[in-house]
Each structure stands twice: as C-alpha cells, then as structure tokens.
C-alpha cells in the first residue's frame with residue numbers, strides 16, 4: 093500500500109435526499125474536545141438534547157431520547173420494541189421506507205398486513221379503514237414524509253382510526269422533522285423516529301425517538317425479550333434517565349455536540365418560521381422548474397417542501413445530468429429509487445440547504461447542463 097494523503101474532499105452543494113448541509117456552528121461544536129460520556133458535564137449535554145428534542149417534536153413524552161445510529165436504527169427501535177412474534181402489524185407502504193418497515197416487522201415475527209398506495213400518492217383513508225376492519229393489530233405504522241416519492245402523508249385521520257382499533261400509531265418522521273408541521277402529542281402518535289441529517293441539518297448517525305405512555309405500557313407487558321440487545325428500550329432508557337444514568341454503550345460524543353447545536357439553531361429560528369422558509373423555497377424551485385417545463389410527480393397538495401420529486405424530461409439522460417451537476421457545479425441532487433430509477437430526480441431543500449441562493453444556483457446550473 094502506498095502513502096495515503098490527508099483527506100480532502102470537494103466543497104459540495106448538498107441538494108439531494110440527505111445528508112443536508114450543516115451550519116458552521118454545528119461543525120465547530122463537533123470540534124469541541126471530547127469529554128467522557130459519563131462525565132457530569134456530558135449528562136448536561138444529553139439533558140439539553142432531550143429537552144430540545146421534546147420541544148421540536150411538540151411532545152411532553154418523558155421517554156424521548158436519541159438512538160446512537162441513523163434513522164434506520166430508529167425505525168428498528170420502534171418496531172422491535174413494540175412487536176412480538178405472532179402480533180399483527182398494519183404497515184402502510186407508499187414508497188421505499190414503508191417497505192423497509194414491513195421488512196423489519198416481518199423479522200420481528202409479526203404478521204404483516206400491508207396497506208399500499210401507488211408510489212407518488214398518499215395512503216388512502218378508505219384503505220386503512222378496510223385493513224383495520226374486524227382486526228385489532230398491535231401497531232399501525234406509516235411514513236409521514238416519503239423521501240423516495242416526495243409525498244407528505246396526512247396523519248390525523250389515520251391516527252384516529254388507529255386509536256379506534258386499539259392499536260399504537262407508529263410514525264416515520266425522518267424527513268419531515270424540523271421541516272414541516274409535526275405534532276406528536278396533538279396527533280396521537282405513540283412511537284416516532286427521525287434522523288439528524290435531513291431537515292435538522294446535523295451530520296448523519298443519530299436518530300431522535302419518542303414513545304407515549306401507551307407504548308411504554310405495551311413495552312412493559314412484553315412476554316418475550318426484545319430480540320435486539322442494543323436497541324432494547326428497557327435497557328437503553330436508563331442510559332438517558334438523568335442522574336441515575338448507567339453505562340449501556342458509549343455515546344457518540346461529537347455527534348451529540350453537533351446535534352445540540354443544530355437543535356439550538358432550529359429553536360432560534362422558531363419552528364413556524366422554519367416551516368415557512370421550507371415552503372417558500374419549495375415555491376421558488378417549483379416556479380423555476382415549471383418555467384423549464386419540468387413537472388412534479390406528486391399532486392400539489394401532497395408535496396413535500398423539503399424533497400421535490402420531479403420527472404426527468406423526455407430525452408434527458410439522468411446520470412449524465414447528475415454527473416455534470418456534480419463535476420461542473422459541485423451540486424448534488426438525488427436520483428430515483430426502485431421503479432423511479434432513471435425517471436425521477438429528487439431535489440432536497442432540507443434544513444440549511446433550503447435556501448433561495450441554492451435554488452437559484454441549481455436552476456441556472458440545470459439550464460446549462462440540460
């Protein structure tokens with residue numbers, strides 16, 4: 093092996109499905125010297141993160157904390173803790189991430205009932221009603237912001253139906269968190285997971301989660317042990333339990349420093365203003381793309397402001413355009429997943445990347461490379 097030089101990467105403009113750009117204050121926080129994860133000062137850092145996570149999720153749930161792994165681990169945490177072999181789980185699927193939830197629920201030994209919608213459209217209320225009829229599943233799980241299709245799924249009516257069926261309402265808010273309205277308590281959400289690298293604009297690798305009292309009751313009445321030791325809430329929750337904190341694993345200290353600063357930035361801006369900014373920059377992008385004849389995949393009222401799924405115009409080569417955007421302009425946008433590969437671009441306007449200058453730059457660059 094030859095000598096490996098010091099790492100140097102290009103400065104990219106991140107406008108894909110994540111990670112999003114990170115504020116310099118967050119990068120500086122990451123460079124704070126390490127302290128031990130059981131140091132009383134680090135306990136203060138964890139308490140701050142917990143309080144700000146509750147505030148940004150609009151919840152009072154005491155069991156709100158951060159899983160030391162990315163969004164997919166948050167997904168797995170919610171499902172492995174609530175499901176036991178033989179339980180029924182209704183899983184709503186309108187894209188890649190709904191499929192991933194079904195896959196995990198099956199691995200928990202649950203009997204999965206799928207409610208599906210055509211990709212690019214939300215799950216229909218009637219289909220949820222039909223699936224819940226004459227059934228009392230343990231959970232109903234659904235993705236709020238389907239990053240693979242750009243659909244914002246309305247949740248309140250489905251929450252009501254789920255409660256009426258006696259099930260726990262489990263929500264994937266990885267992409268919506270800190271970018272669009274999300275009210276855990278008011279919307280009756282029992283278990284929710286998110287990620288740090290999308291609209292929170294912190295580096296990837298952590299997953300904020302929250303559980304209602306009803307979810308804790310289910311957890312405490314389990315007949316079997318949680319199949320995953322690392323994600324077992326009955327163990328990990330003591331690690332986040334303030335002064336009583338006991339060693340469970342070594343928290344990713346620097347990533348937590350970053351998350352703490354990113355949360356401070358969100359609360360300084362204010363949730364309402366942050367959501368308005370995401371909406372405003374989506375509208376700017378939409379108008380520019382429509383002027384170029386580029387069409388959205390999703391009907392206007394179900395569109396995500398932070399993830400714009402648009403159809404690649406006839407005769408335009410997907411990989412060639414994305415390669416030139418990256419090489420000539422240092423701009424990253426996302427390609428389509430699954431059935432949308434080669435047919436759809438996914439343009440992310442998440443957190444720090446939701447910015448009018450970014451939008452104008454991308455529009456100009458796209459015009460050039462197309």
Ligand SMILES: *Cc1c(COP(=O)(O)O)cnc(C)c1O
Nearest residue numbers: 162163164189237239266267287
């Ligand atoms: C990105 C994403 C995930 C997975 O998060 P990772 O941090 O990539 O593990 C899950 N669900 C949705 C909707 C996402 O957009």
